Amino acid sequence: MILDNIQRLGHRTLSKCAAFGRSGQILFQSIVARPAPMMMLPLLIKQIYFIGVLSLVIIVVSGAFIGMVLGLQGYTILVDYGSEQAVGQMVALSLLRELAPVVTALLFAGRAGSALTAEIGLMKATEQLASLEMIGVDPYRRIIAPRLYAGFICMPLLSMIFAVVGIWGAAVVAVDWLGIYSGAYWANMQQAVDFREDVINGLIKAVVFGFIVTWIAVYQGYDCVPTSEGISQATTRTVVYASLAVLGFDFVLTALMFGDL
Amino acid sequence: MRIRTVEISVGIFMLLGFVALILLALNVSGLTLKPKAGGYTLYASFENIGGLTQRAKVSMSGVQIGEVRSIRLDPQMLMAEVEMSIFADVDFISADSSAMILTSGLLGQQYIGIVPGGDMDVLGDGDFIFNTQSALVLEDLVGKFLMNQVSE
Numbered sequence: 087m088i089l090d091n092i093q094r095l096g097h098r099t100l101s102k103c104a105a106f107g108r109s110g111q112i113l114f115q116s117i118v119a120r121p122a123p124m125m126m127l128p129l130l131i132k133q134i135y136f137i138g139v140l141s142l143v144i145i146v147v148s149g150a151f152i153g154m155v156l157g158l159q160g161y162t163i164l165v166d167y168g169s170e171q172a173v174g175q176m177v178a179l180s181l182l183r184e185l186a187p188v189v190t191a192l193l194f195a196g197r198a199g200s201a202l203t204a205e206i207g208l209m210k211a212t213e214q215l216a217s218l219e220m221i222g223v224d225p226y227r228r229i230i231a232p233r234l235y236a237g238f239i240c241m242p243l244l245s246m247i248f249a250v251v252g253i254w255g256a257a258v259v260a261v262d263w264l265g266i267y268s269g270a271y272w273a274n275m276q277q278a279v280d281f282r283e284d285v286i287n288g289l290i291k292a293v294v295f296g297f298i299v300t301w302i303a304v305y306q307g308y309d310c311v312p313t314s315e316g317i318s319q320a321t322t323r324t325v326v327y328a329s330l331a332v333l334g335f336d337f338v339l340t341a342l343m344f345g346d347l
Numbered sequence: 348m349r350i351r352t353v354e355i356s357v358g359i360f361m362l363l364g365f366v367a368l369i370l371l372a373l374n375v376s377g378l379t380l381k382p383k384a385g386g387y388t389l390y391a392s393f394e395n396i397g398g399l400t401q402r403a404k405v406s407m408s409g410v411q412i413g414e415v416r417s418i419r420l421d422p423q424m425l426m427a428e429v430e431m432s433i434f435a436d437v438d439f440i441s442a443d444s445s446a447m448i449l450t451s452g453l454l455g456q457q458y459i460g461i462v463p464g465g466d467m468d469v470l471g472d473g474d475f476i477f478n479t480q481s482a483l484v485l486e487d488l489v490g491k492f493l494m495n496q497v498s499e
Binding site: 128131132134135138139142171178182240242243244246247249250253272273274275276277278279280281284285289 | 353365
């Protein structure tokens with residue numbers, strides 16, 4: 087009985103290790119081992135369209151609303167202390183440092199990551215990947231690599247767009263509706279925000295999150311059980327694992343960038 | 348035709364991203380590609396600058412006329428020497444003006460306010476402002492208040 091449990095534990099541990107190994111193998115095979123960027127360009131553009139351009143609507147809409155809520159909440163709290171002018175710097179710093187990369191990555195995992203997993207999973211289930219290999223086309227290079235690169239490229243761009251839309255959304259609420267002097271809004275923000283410290287660090291976060299989310303999505307799709315049930319489980323796992331990984335790595339990155347841990 | 352629309356929309360998307368980065372750089376973080384040309388430099392020494400930082404604004408009558416370029420400790424006088432860059436078009440600060448460190452709002456940023464004097468001479472590049480007033484440090488005020496309470 088006890089032996090059985092120990093055996094099951096060992097089996098699970100080993101299969102988790104094997105899963106990590108396979109995910110690393112996918113990354114290595116598709117990016118490091120045989121890079122062919124020129125041949126890939128049309129495929130890459132198509133993937134950027136699917137991953138980035140089609141995510142634009144959800145990113146812009148949620149960015150605008152999050153910025154507006156931040157402006158409103160910040161105003162109602164700061165007005166008690168008579169320093170409602172500081173709403174600009176509060177909005178800009180919280181968006182650039184945390185909210186833009188993290189929320190974009192979460193939305194990206196839900197919108198693009200799940201689609202990637204389902205697409206690759208279905209390719210596997212209908213044996214398209216196997217037939218690609220049969221006719222001598224490397225599926226890593228043809229299918230996986232463009233999607234990974236597209237994810238790395240799109241996430242930082244989406245995150246920047248999110249931050250800009252959010253800051254301007256907050257400006258609409260704070261300046262136009264609540265009547266904060268617009269000079270104070272922008273000047274306080276410009277004084278508090280440092281390009282290298284805040285914008286570049288936010289960009290680095292976005293790149294790392296894009297890497298994590300696409301990697302998890304591609305791996306789950308490539309490694310799923312090729313049945314309809316397996317694909318649905320893999321899609322769920324993509325969203326859950328990617329969201330958790332993003333939040334966890336966000337703490338690590340924040341500690342490295344802004345904290346003195 | 349279909350591929351063309353995909354390519355165009357991807358191009359627009361990439362452009363949007365870079366425009367966003369440029370907006371964040373120039374409009375949000377106030378990064379300027381080159382320092383404002385033609386400004387001149389003034390110096391002032393303060394006993395205590397409180398929470399004054401680099402790039403804090405320098406204003407006269409509430410209007411920004413420059414910014415703090417650097418802050419260093421004068422090793423002989425043991426006072427904080429603040430280097431201010433003043434816009435070139437503000438060339439009428441009289442020589443007996445005084446500089447004080449003020450706070451915008453209760454919790455706001457600290458900045459330097461310049462109160463003009465009556466002298467006909469004006470300050471030029473590299474001049475010192477001699478009349479200065481240090482930052483109000485809340486702890487000192489509370490301390491003084493408590494001492495007064497005790498002595499009464």
